[in-house]
Amino acid sequence: MKKIILLAIAILAFGFANAQQTRFGVKGGLNITSFSGDNDSEALVGFQLGGFAEIKIIERLAIQPELLFSTQGAKFNRIGNNNDIDLKMNYINIPVLAKFYVTKKFTVEAGPQLGFLVSAKSDGTDVKDAYKSVDLGFNFGAGFNITDNFSVGARYTVGLSNVGDYDTDDVDQYLDSPKNSVFAIYAAYKF
Template sequence: MKTTFFAAIVFFSVQILQAQVSFKPGLRGGLNISKLTQAESSFKADFYIGGYGALKLGKLYTLQPEITYTNQGGKDIEIQNYNYENNQATVQNESISISYVSVGIINKFNFNDQVNFHLGPLFDIQTGRNIYSNSEVDIAFTAGLGYNVTNNLAVEGRIKKGLVDVLDSYYTSSNSPFMGSYNTNFLFQLGLSYTFDIKN
């Protein structure tokens, strides 16, 4: 374990020494295809948009803090609605929307000038929803690939997985086999990013 940690420190130190450190801001946005885990539902299409700062610390490594507005949720999820006037519960399929401001620290590993791998943690703060949820925050991880079309424009694809139960099981049908008790965010992201050149 100590040997692996030491090797990682040496690797990043060499990368920093071998290349000029640079910082460039950018914008990113695109398509979310999301659902809630343990729910038998359809994927829901929505969008994400945000900004980032790419801190290039070496030829092979870039540290990229990000802040993103993202709409997530799921489609055709079986929800229980209770009518207090006649003391009856009805079950219907609904589309659930949950929006977040997501703050992430993305590690980008550059295989060459075109292809890079993304990996990092995210902390999401809820900004809107159309149903009561268990938590107003989410902790997630993302992984994906990027392809640099030009020096500034890139195509990105990522998978994002939340760790927090975000849907209150009270609203699901108690007799339904289609909903679990631990429903987390899961989504694919496909979009573009544009990095701005900064002239000294």
């Protein structure tokens, strides 16, 4: 984990030192979240809100670090009951994306994400202690610049780490463990 954080800092430092142009902005959007792995989770709707810096490295390539508050989680069917259980988790996510301008209007992006669990509630009960405080994921997505300042986009975050606070002993247990799965649609404004 320390290596990932140091790598992100190194990328940011390199980007700021060599940046041709840096623009800051705000973004917000809709999250559709669930857990991947062998579980019976269903989608839960949430939101994300935060800021970003777009650091141009060369004409068609930028590094885009972000700081986002993201509501995530999943819905589960309660066995023998018609009521669903909503697991609502709030994260502070820090994605660092490589953003490539395919054209002046169309972009594609990909990069790692580090998430910090702020809270976790199941039907109003605090269950934060049952989940890991740090989450690792990988993002990929696309965006469209409507104007020089306003853009829209879609992104999928693949969870790479088990969100449950238990260790997995083998590959099958890791693959079956719950991992965050987030599809986001967002709008962004650059200053």
